[in-house]
Amino acid sequence: MNNIDFLSLNKLILSCSNILLTTHLNPDGDAIGSILGLYHFLKLANKNSRIVISDPVPQNLKFLDGASEIEIFDDNKNYPWFESLDLILILDLNDVTRLKGLEKFILKSNAKKVVIDHHIEPKEFADFYLIDTEASSTGELIYKIITQDKLHKINKSIAENLYAAILTDSGSFRFPRTDEEVHLIIAELIRNGADPVKIYEEIYNKNSYNKIKLLGKGYSNLELFFNNIFCLMTLKKEDFLTTKTDSSDLENFVESLMAINGVKIGVLIAEIPDANEIKISLRSKGNYSVRDLAVKFNGGGHLNAAGARVINESLESVKKGLMKETQNLFFF
Ligand code: 5GP
Ligand code: MN
Numbered sequence: 177m178n179n180i181d182f183l184s185l186n187k188l189i190l191s192c193s194n195i196l197l198t199t200h201l202n203p204d205g206d207a208i209g210s211i212l213g214l215y216h217f218l219k220l221a222n223k224n225s226r227i228v229i230s231d232p233v234p235q236n237l238k239f240l241d242g243a244s245e246i247e248i249f250d251d252n253k254n255y256p257w258f259e260s261l262d263l264i265l266i267l268d269l270n271d272v273t274r275l276k277g278l279e280k281f282i283l284k285s286n287a288k289k290v291v292i293d294h295h296i297e298p299k300e301f302a303d304f305y306l307i308d309t310e311a312s313s314t315g316e317l318i319y320k321i322i323t324q325d326k327l328h329k330i331n332k333s334i335a336e337n338l339y340a341a342i343l344t345d346s347g348s349f350r351f352p353r354t355d356e357e358v359h360l361i362i363a364e365l366i367r368n369g370a371d372p373v374k375i376y377e378e379i380y381n382k383n384s385y386n387k388i389k390l391l392g393k394g395y396s397n398l399e400l401f402f403n404n405i406f407c408l409m410t411l412k413k414e415d416f417l418t419t420k421t422d423s424s425d426l427e428n429f430v431e432s433l434m435a436i437n438g439v440k441i442g443v444l445i446a447e448i449p450d451a452n453e454i455k456i457s458l459r460s461k462g463n464y465s466v467r468d469l470a471v472k473f474n475g476g477g478h479l480n481a482a483g484a485r486v487i488n489e490s491l492e493s494v495k496k497g498l499m500k501e502t503q504n505l506f507f508f
Contacts, residue, residue: 180304186324192263195225200269205344207268210314212242213337220328230276239378241333251277261287268314270298312353315341332369339370387425407439411446423448430457454486454494472501
């Protein structure tokens with residue numbers, strides 16, 4: 177695997193002209209914030225760049241400057257300008273399958289491909305990798321790439337987007353990788369125009385009434401297992417239908433289970449409406465590697481935050497499998 181450092185990547189970016197930015201399916205705050213932060217930097221540097229991703233921008237991130245310029249990949253469309261790309265920057269993912277339909281376009285492109293990410297165990301498919309698994313977020317890595325360049329200063333659009341990326345991926349500065357350096361970067365972002373009150377309000381306090389009703393459905397059927405260490409939230413298709421919600425409303429559901437005293441592993445299994453898919457979201461504290469658990473279902477992620485999607489299986493059978501694998505991994 178070819179690693180690249182911050183300065184070399186900065187130089188590589190500035191030496192290219194036609195740049196595609198992309199990130200993972202079901203993009204979160206880090207995916208969107210870091211991609212837009214980098215996009216505004218490329219604008220300052222007069223690069224011809226476009227953002228194409230596989231799933232829509234979540235509602236609560238649409239306020240971010242540049243969000244309306246993000247293009248959603250459409251399998252039925254042609255992308256002739258893909259031919260003229262000289263650089264593809266792939267953010268916040270290290271497994272090419274998380275690009276969905278974009279995967280085949282990216283793999284066959286002649287452009288240089290660079291992965292910028294903080295997840296563990298990257299898969300080999302790109303030309304260069306800038307990976308720091310100790311980083312709080314991809315947003316933090318983008319900050320370090322951008323600030324190698326003394327010519328282009330961080331403007332308000334960059335600052336706001338990177339602030340949003342770090343805020344969301346650090347769990348509002350609570351998760352273990354929130355260190356002194358993260359706060360120093362945050363200070364710089366505030367100095368350059370990021371407004372912490374406004375950004376928090378937009379991202380976390382604009383929940384729809386329906387979403388909170390769905391969360392209520394989840395809370396009403398919580399279960400504890402394995403000596404009350406393991407908390408499970410289950411959502412059925414009908415829960416989405418009766419509350420008029422969809423999978424994009426699940427953001428932060430599983431996190432809330434970690435606020436229960438004694439719970440070390442929080443799991444959400446949800447039967448996604450309009451798809452033959454069960455979404456599994458996993459969170460943990462300490463050394464319980466939910467990534468190892470996710471891998472059993474062909475998913476992945478981090479030690480304390482992971483997920484998977486299971487196709488063509490019933491909720492009951494996914495739940496059974498999950499119990500069995502959890503028992504084998506952690507409580508044998
Ligand atoms: P979430 O529960 O928020 O959907 O996902 C948490 C983390 O788990 C993500 O940041 C990502 O790293 C990982 N993850 C979620 N779903 C999948 C998946 O289907 N495949 C892989 N490889 N990782 C996933
Ligand atoms: Mn991230």
